[in-house]
Amino acid sequence: MRAPILNLLLMVSCAGASLFAEENLAQAQTAAPAPQTAVISTDAIKQREQELEAARARQKSAEEAQAKLKAEIASLGQDRTQLNQQLIDTAANVRTVETKIDEAEARLRTLNGREQETRASLDSRRADIVEVLAALQRAGRRTPPALLVRPEDALQSLRTAILLGAVVPELRSRAEKIAGELGELVTLRKSMAAERDQLASDRDKIRSDQTRLTALVDERQRQQASREKDLDAENSRAITLSKQVGDLQGLIAKMEQDLQSAAKAAEKAAEAAKQAEAKEAKAAASAKPGPAIFKDRSRTSPAILFASAKGLLPLPVNGNKIRDFGGSDGVGGVQKGISLATKPGSQVTTPCDGWVVYAGPFRSYGQLLILNAGGGYHVLIAGMERISVNIGQFVLTGEPVATMGSTSQVASILATNASQPVLYVEFRKDGTPIDPGPWWAANEGEKVRG
Template identity: 70%
Template sequence: MFAARPIPRSSRTVRSGRPCRASLIALLMVLHGLPATAQTGLRPSIAGTTSPTPATPEQLKQREQELEAARAAQKAAAEAQERLKADIATLGEDRGKLNQQLIDVAAQVRSVEVRVGEAETRLRGLDGREQDLRSSLESRRAEVVEVLAALQRAGRRTPPALLVRPEDALQSLRTAMLLGSVIPEMRGRAEKLSTDLGELVAIRKTIATERDKLATDRDKLRSDQTRLAALVEERQRKQASAEKDMEAESARAVVLAQQIDSLQGLITTMELDLKSAAKAASTASLQGVPINSRPDANALRNPGRKAPAIAFASTKGMLAFPVNGTKIREFGASDGAGGADKGISLAVRAGAQVTTPCDGWVVYAGPFRSYGQLLILNAGGGYHVLIAGMERISVNIGQFVQTGEPVATMGTTSQVASILATNVSQPVLYVEFRKDGTPIDPGPWWAANEGEKVRG
């Protein structure tokens, strides 16, 4: 920034069609980063030259009010937490209602995640445009001063007496000719500066509006995530009471996983050697839903179901991605190590909510090799769905989960080393479908658009 030059006063105004002096002064002030009202007598303060003054009674009163407001907010938050606990406890008494709440709140979280992501993308574009305009205007500081000074000089000059001497008349003529060529150019430059500043002001207003909306959505996201965490905790508490040996089973699963090298070996071992997983696999075989030529998505509205509402083979073109994200690796693409990808990879937001794309039974939930946290669902009919790369899984082996139910959350960095996403700074989720132990292309199962996605 540079210091504003003193501006001589003048009672004359600029002719009609030219930018007015006051407007240009305001323009100059904005360019300097100063308030538009600060047009004269600028006195920058010098840091460290004033000694701290004791707080006034008004300041003390304001601090007391802020403290009281903080205490009230803390009390309100505690009361809200207690109401939430009571609400969740009531829901926990009805498994169907609890499941429906889980699915509904998880959907709300993912919806707000989308809005937050879109708002952040718009803000990046707006911030970039603002920076470009500021840089452009900054590079034309000298031009602003030149235009302003020229207009002020033109406004102060009085016309010479044309009949005093011939030399005066000639000088007057030459001046008129010069102004006739310079003023249009000056006007054009001033108008360009004014247009750029007008756009800058409009962009700043838009940015402020977008930031307000973003703050509101983030507040809602935090609120929804708090409720979702409480619902998940209640769901797992009830699951734990039903499966007394759940912790021992989970620990044994991790030990077995450390002794296995391949995904198919992990699936086979879990479904044969682990009681909870074996029970889930057996149930998947016994309760498999027959393939329907025209599956009814309304069958997914029953939150109390304990088996898939629609056969996995019949859900082609109906499934949603487990998480909001951008596909960065396709099925069959080179994996960078001489092989081909057996699934797809999605770049996602840090802390994103992961939901199940389909109904199924959990046959493995825990760390595995270079996949980070791995979740394997037996969807029935010989199909398995593998989801990897999460930071935390919130379901247990043997548990039946419904379409759209929250099952995990993402971390802040990629945890799937095997996809070699060296150029991706954000977390990555890996998804793989298998039929009778063989990886298959999941492409036909994904919905073409949001309106066609299966939601519980």
């Protein structure tokens, strides 16, 4: 019986220590004599030397990593299959870590809230804690231990400072409650420290992956530019044409009719759709295709007819759905696609295979990307800050194509969600917006996981 009671009282004393530690520390610092100027100066110099050395080491490490990355990318050469594989895998890694960071931040917010509640509860009973500590002092017939900065330090000191045999039931009940809250506080602090360490590790990893992804995207676009000599002129002409039309359907028609690279892309999409339709007709009796159908990174046409891809497509960004197809668009109209609230700088990947028929700014949509997925289907993605693909380019499902900014770019969303970026996604069949819901992979749900 003695041991449980002793442990309980030790924990109560820890509660007093944790509550009053900051005050005692401040008093001790005020009363402490000021160190000599010469000592401060020497310590400051040493610290700056160490910081400089650490900065040099980090710079050297970054340079070595960059050199290694350049060598890896150079070794890919003109192998489009390997480059595609690296792009898609790295983009998937980035989105996975983005999700882990979001989840860790959510857990930290919960833990912070619980810590504040526990500390508030203890703080509201300061008088009770003081009374319990005074009773411990009287029962132990000795001076209570010095209040230390950390509860763990106080506990260690009290193990040798307090020897009690029994305590009155009323005091024990009060002590149990205080000790329980203190135990929860210590556990919370340990959990928060572990979460912060993991969060820091994930943020380091995502910086490394983003650097790699940027280099891979640059290489992909360099190769694309070398194949398309008039790329800049085509892009400029696309922007000029976009200013001559007033709606999305007009933009699609204008691009695929008047712009050479977009017209070629549309022709390839139509031809590929016919070939895929013929193949699917022959294999009509086979099992329904699954995600494995997208594994071939060397393909230069869609892996499957868009109409047959229902339940297979990944959402293009990590975030939360804030508007769904058919709901209010926030400006008195009906939503023709879905809107996903994201974090600043989030990676945007393609939800399907297709040819880029437009990439650039368009009216109130901000930066707009339009893919011809074949079979009369088009996928429109808007609201990004930067697009990293060109008109005429064929992209694979999961390939990185854009990056979100720090605020909303789509005018219809700006009024109600100005504080965070929002991605708008719309599917069209023969020019008419359709519900994209049936196409998303079943495990995507409201929370996008990529």
